Amino acid sequence: MIEKTDKIWMDGKLVAWDDAKVHVLTHSLHYGLAIFEGIRCYNCKKGPAIFRLNEHVKRFFDSAHIFNMEIPHSREEITEAILKTVKANRMKECYIRPLAYIGYGVMGVSSAGSSINVSIAVWPWGAYLGEDGLKNGIRAKTSSFIRGHVNSNMSMAKVSGYYVNSQLAKQEAVALGYDEAILLDTEGYVSEATGANIFIVRGGVIKTTPLTSILEGITRNTIMELAKESGYEVREERFTRDEVYIADEAFLTGTAAEVTPVKELDGRTVGQGKPGPVTKKLQDAFFQAVKGKSRKHERWLSYL
Ligand code: PPE
Secondary structure (H helix, E strand, O other): OOOOOOEEEEOOEEEEHHHOOOOOOOHHHHHOOEEEOOEEEEEEOOEEEEEOHHHHHHHHHHHHHHOOOOOOOOHHHHHHHHHHHHHHOOOOOEEEEEEEEEOOOOOOOOOOOOOEEEEEEEEOOOOOOOHHHHHHOEEEEEEEEEOOOOOOOOOOOOEHHHHHHHHHHHHHHHHOOOOEEEEEOOOOOEEEEOOOEEEEEEOOEEEEOOOOOOOOOHHHHHHHHHHHHOOOEEEEOOOOHHHHHOOOEEEEEEOOOEEEEEEEEOOEEOOOOOOOHHHHHHHHHHHHHHOOOOHHHHHHEEEO
8 A cells, every 4th residue: 555645746736645636537537648757766865865857857748748738837847846745745765756637627538628737746665576576686477468559659758548558467477476577569579567677688788678669767778877887888779588588687677666687587587597797786886876875976866
């Protein structure tokens, strides 16, 4: 169960958690078009800081732009509202969920004339795929469900409706005893997990899915930068599921998932069946950066 916090920001005002309600005829609830972000605030040495806030706010507005949704606030206002909501809840570490949705007013697929509403909620969220998964790696299954065609899913946008596909994949994987699903794209190449991007390491080279069928993860970008700084070659290149089977290492990246090693795919161990040296090094560099322990990456932090 989600742990309640104090206040939720709704359309410009902080309201009590229990009062943050919408009407059942809210358009987005019926037709699935709402755009959102997932952001984390970490308790750093110098106090709580939000990781890559500007990039998340930018993607929030980009998602809205792709779907012709006019957010009735500026980027600066949303940035301020996020900081204000975290502060109002006196959170040192939390997950932050900005959401822009089509409100109450019209029904039918066309939402012309309806309001666009915005909310920002925060709550404590630990390791997305469990503490053990974060430390020792997870078991994944290639899904029988595939990611949508690039002209069906505008995957650069982070849209609520896409997560019905993720839920099908997650339900199937969990029912079969796995921790997570890896979805393929319409061509049969590896795409991403249900709520995270994927990387593999093979012969010292790091590969991640190119920007076609995936969400352009901010953690993905962070890991690519950290890997390059450590001298690794990073390729954004398509790869197949059997390349994951024979990879030396594999891991998932996401705001919620952070850097989660993949120890098994479809019953085949990946590498040694435990987090490999490159994964561990990048995971370590990631936590140094988000927790304010790396001066070089302070630029990624917005202190409260
Ligand atoms: N792909 C998908 C499909 C995805 O949902 C996420 C984030 C990513 C990649 C990684 O993006 P980024 O967080 O910018 O590195 N998924 C969010 C929601 C997860 C959820 O279950 O809710 C998240 O991690 O916040």
